Amino acid sequence: MIDFTEELSVAPTVAAEHAGWIRAIRRWRDAARTSLGYGGKRYALPESTWTQSAFVCGLVMLWEEAFFDPSSGEFLVEDFLDVAEREYGGLDALILWHAYPRIGFDDRNQFDFYRGIPGGLDALADIVGRLHRRGVRAVLDYNPWDTDTRPEGAPDEEALAKLVKRTGADAIFLDTLARAEGTLLTALDAVSPGIALQSELDVPLDQVANHALSWVQWPKNLDQHVLLRNKWFEPRQMQHLVRRWHESHRDELLTAWINGTGVVVWENVFGSWYPWSLEDKALLGTMRRVQRPAARFFSDGDWNPYVPTSHGGLSASSWHLNDIFLWTFANRSDASLSEPLSAGSHWVDLLSGRELDGLMPSIEVPGGGIACAINFAGDSADAAHQLIEEVRRVASPTPSPRQPAPPPARVSVLQATAKSSPDGWHAVSAGDYTCTSTFRLRECGDYERARLEDSVEPDFSPDVAVERNIHFEEFALAPTPVSNEEYDEFLRDSGYRPADSQNFLRSWIGGTPDDPTAPVTWVDLTDARAYCRWAGTRLPTEDEWQVAMAEATVSYGSRRVWEWTESEYTDGHTRFAILKGGSDLAAANSHWYAERGPLAPDRSAKFLLFHPGLDRSSVIGFRCAITILR
16 A cells, blocks of 8 residues: 655665556555546646746845845846856746845835835846746745734735736745645736746645645655655646755755656855755756756656666656657766666667667666666657757756855954043953854854754754954943934934935934934944944944943943944855844744844844845944044
8 A cells, every 4th residue: 555645755676566566656646636636727727837847946035146236236137047057057947035034123024025125026027027038937935924024904815916916926935835825826816827836845635736836845765766746646746856955965856857856956045055066066957958858758758757777776767758758867876887778679868869779778877877868669750859959959067166155254344443432431441352142043044154064954943152252452332322313413414325225214204313312223234334434433343242231231222222233244145244232122923033122242143134225124223332542
């Protein structure tokens, strides 16, 4: 009896058991389809058929430095796609990630993050159009857990439908979900018939009809003959294997190859850089040469999975379509293997275009790699040779070696000195200090990437202590954050206006502070530095802030807000700053939100920098510091 209660099933390794296993899984599929009254009509809609050839799905944070230039505010869509083409053969779909892990510091909701990109929804629609012009489908992200930020004023399904209509996106990624809930699909179909849904979790069998795309996340037993249940049930469903923090993706790639399905390419994991290796990119590039021309074999062909081979480390599957048999081979061993093929039919190595005819034809499968062959009779020779020619025309990528992210570098530090500490400021003596800062474990990490190599579903609640040995010159820290009235004086005296004014001093009414004595907010790092420069001061580093606040009794002003520190960093992929202090906002109801509430001086938060309009916040202000040179 076949047990398909799990998303994955393991095929037998004994050749004598294969025929009985195939009969059993075919009976299971027939019975399951009958029980569910399955028709799969959605897969036949012209608007949905693209999903059946979307083998490689990327995920990009909109603020990844390879996708967005913060200095110009321009999105680098074509440059990003060019790199994907060169490195592994390109993308078929791209998830445009927007809010997490930034969401939750203030009350902006997930839709505000899409509206808040430079240029707003016009810019998002432009990104979608630029992807389409390159043959790449656009996927928007939906966070159903976002229930504790600003109310949108409409149900999520209405807000998503409006977003899809406005941007022309092709699919919705269902973050943390196995299926669309409520009337979401109905609302989306009303504005974009046949729009695709992509689940993060395993789609229940009775929902396969409505979810053309799905992730197979952190799959187990990939060293065995794993069969993907939903792909077997509905070969037109495109499943994507993904293990976001793994150093090697060979097992996902080989399993996808044998199952005729896809993978997720994801290197910037919410601010943690996990680059793909040269070997993995080369393997994916080899797969891409066949996947695009032969896509219909994997969606419409008669699939015979895990055909017995003569080697224990070798897997094989065949697909029969239009009198052509397409064979995929995956070698999990490190040694090259030669697999004998049946005599009496016309064989071609599809990757090399070499004919394999002879008394004892065979195909070579490199260690840790793949091979592909077709065999056919005379009546199908024309179609077979057309396929061979299409594969031959696909350019091979030229991947480069893995490039780990460099240690994050501090971008700039404004200098300011005085001969003595200003009255009322807290002075800290020069010397060597050990600062132990505590971060809540999140996927963005702390100063370095999240330490999650080869992890599977870790706990995101533990604290992570980061110890830093720091030498300070004598400095002093202001006793209170800069207030609205102080910032207003700076504006009137200096005439300062930011180059990008989106959300600048958003809470001020008609240019007048709403509460003169409250800490100024809705300012970004550049705005804070401009004030400090005018005042002859600077921002404190995160370590100075921590040491001074731990030593002294200082004020947070009339309300508690996070405080900018002189801690802007980049690792070449992600820009971030370290916030200190916490805010008066109550704790949020989901662990996916950023940390909230008043925090002790040793607590730190990694705040991913996007662009001024989204970096300015209702809960972030700053205070000044100065170096003392006696």
